[in-house]
Amino acid sequence: MFDSVLKLKTTYSKEVLGMRVTKFLVIIAVLFSFTVMADAGTLEDVKTRGKLNCIVSSGLAGFASPDEKGNWQGFDVDFCRAVAAAVLGSGDKVKFVPTTNKTRFTQLNAGEGDILFRNTTETLSRDADLKLTFLPVNYYDGQGFLIRKSLGVTSATQLAGASVCIQTGTTTELNLADYFRANKMKYEPVNTETNEESIVAYESKRCDVYTTDASALASTRAALKKPSDHVILPEIISKEPLGGAVRHGDDRWADIGKWVVNALIIAEEMGITQKNVKELAKKSGNNPGMNRFLGTEGSMGEMLGLDKKWAVNAISAVGNYGEIFERHLGPKTPLALERGLNASWKAGGILYAAPIR
């Protein structure tokens, strides 16, 4: 090394050498800043800001909508609150960023939100082309049809020639085209940008039928003037695994989102609830898995770059997955949805989170 420096000294004048060193340092600095950018530091940004910016929908009762006092409520909202609680210690430290289907990914990629929970289906193109990292599925859904009973239609196969309300920028419009093509039927699309617009169009009979995720249809039907005049057809024409998402390029942040979702699911499996979590976390018990979860043993929080009470804080803020579901979507809510596929694998569903160990 010293030899080569000597050789450089003899070959180049001090000025040329100086320029080369400067150039070299600039390149190193640029490469370093790219590495930092690729590693994004969302966790640090959120901690410095003291708030999580969470991208949600513009309003879908049960999933994300502001109540009469302007407080956001819903299933997706609680996932935002759980992440905020795990990272910042309080489920209230969230700024909700309402988006349409069309703008949600651009807004996430532009940094207007740190994370997205917005009735969003994981697909290959959204991952590989739009560069989103999906978190574990938090609602297994599928696309259905809502129609006025008076039309006498009992199956989606009778929808040839129908006018169909759909929202742009969704998997819904792509599935609809596939379904009608495969069944050699024609339809007339009536495009809208939000659920609210779709409801107006549907109620004013600008479309015969409204299609979207079955969970959103349950929410929409409950919001209609006379829900019992409308029926959801039996066909489910697609798979819609709904989940949170973050931008590509920040693995640490993606890990945090992923393990918070897993923690909510695992808490239900373990019988850890919003009510008992603080008591359970007071001391180490003789269930090692529970101890790891509660942070009374091991260093799971530390590995994520979080406090050891990260999972306790998340559950204290919103409860476990089952509690969130019951509160916003379950049989006692206007949506009246059954757990179905979204039951824990221990109760006949397919919710199955990777272990915290």
Ligand SMILES: N[C@@H](CCC(=O)N[C@@H](CS)C(=O)NCC(=O)O)C(=O)O
């Ligand atoms: N899961 C599908 C469909 C999403 C979707 O259409 N969501 C509607 C359901 S009605 C929504 O969230 N609307 C609320 C809004 O308009 O802001 C996707 O990811 O493309």
